Amino acid sequence: MSHGAPAGTRVHGGPDAAGVPLFDFSTNSHACGPCPAALAAVQLADAGRYPDAGYETLRRQLAAFHGVDVQRVLLAGSASEFIFRITALAVQRGATAVWLPPHSYGDYAQAAQAWKLPVVAQPALAQLRWACDPSSPLGAAQQGLAELAGAAAFSLLDRAYEPLRLSGALALSDEALQQFWQLWTPNKALGLTGVRAAYVIAPPGSDDAVAQLESLAPSWPVGAHGVAMLQAWTTPEVQAWLVASLATLREWKARQIALCEAMGWTCLPSAANFFCARPLLPHGMNLPQLLAELRGQGIKLRDTTSFGLPGQVRLGVLAPAAQGALHNAWQHILRKAT
Incomplete structure (x- = not known):
């Protein structure tokens, strides 16, 4: 989607009015998928029960997988759901502008439009800044990535395609990476895009913002099948x-x-x-x-x-x-x- 797309307009790949393309x-999505072990976990998920409302076990598994404190892990219904939620938080905390990469996933702009948050040309003018690496649609490195982080802004790094990176590496030191909110959506890498679930690694010291994001979330944002997929994601086999x-x-x-x-x-x-x-x-x-x-x-x-x-x-x-x-x-x- 372009940054100026009308509100409510969404353009995506995948099945359309003509059905599922041959x-x-x-x-x-990963063309070698679905990942057999992850698919089996999803198929065995107990859809007859609610997940744990606090996702305690899943959050511990994700925290261990990334080597971070469990307090830094948030669950999301999908990347798109979290994009809208953190945009709402940024506005609540006084954001007056958002910066987007020149070519980027349309929901960044869609969420900004929904909250009447103008897009500005310079990251320094924005209190909400988006990045994606490898980027979409180009699949390239995000230019000027290290310059996007700052104490006066929410800096978001969409890592949807990091597991599918075929060359190169993220051009950020670990210290710089820790300044970003990292958004992970493993369903693409697992070839399971029909299973909607995501998670976020918050920067250290973001406890207040994490708590506010949790308060903005609906109950049970991730269903049983999404929990099963994310748990499988952390396993050595997958x-x-x-x-x-x-x-x-x-x-x-x-x-x-x-x-x-x-x-x-x-x-x-x-x-x-x-x-x-x-x-x-x-x-x-x-x-x-x-x-x-x-x-x-x-x-x-x-x-x-x-x-x-x-x-x-x-x-x-x-x-x-x-x-x-x-x-x-x-x-x-x-x-x-x-």
Whole structure:
């Protein structure tokens, strides 16, 4: 979404009015998933009971996993839910402006609009500052990351794609990282995007803000299936699966970029399991028409116009069979256009 999208307007990848795409490049979910152990945990979750309202066991597990005090761990219904909640907190604490990366997840702006919080061009002018690394939609490093933290602001680092980083590393010292509120959403890395659950690691010394965020949350923000997924996330078995699977994603990504370039598409650099590309449009066809033609053949790409990148698409890395389907559909479109 662009920063100026009308309130209530949301653009996302994934299933749409035409149903579930046969080959869905429009989301960034792990193409090797679902993770078998995490899926089994979700399937075995006891949906007949409420979770512990305080999530005491889960919070201890997450705290141990990250090596932090349990008081720093907050649960959230999803990344989007927490984005809206911490925006509300920032406003309650006197925030008058928000800073967003030039191209970023639309819910940052959506939450700001809901709270009538203007977007400013310079981080120093904002009391709420967002960052994402690897970023979306580009999958690149966030520029100027270390400069975003500050005592006078809520500095948020969305780490949704950190587990799916295929190259490079976060350009922050541990000391600088501790100044950020870190938002984690493991469902993408586990290939379980239908399970909504997230958590946050608060900066040290944020007890008052943590307490206020807890008071702003509904009861049981995470259901039994989300609890099961987050508990599985912390286990050595699931982490070993993730590490091993990244090698496969690297191979598939290199193959997919080569295929797109052979089709005449211009691919942008990316460190994650997705990348942006500018398609070479057939004569007389615009991008929406191309995407519609592909969707009619069961292939969905993510138009990045809503991210402020018109004329480009974002492609999640998929398996070779899906890549072959994209190539065949492209050839079919070219034949029709000539």
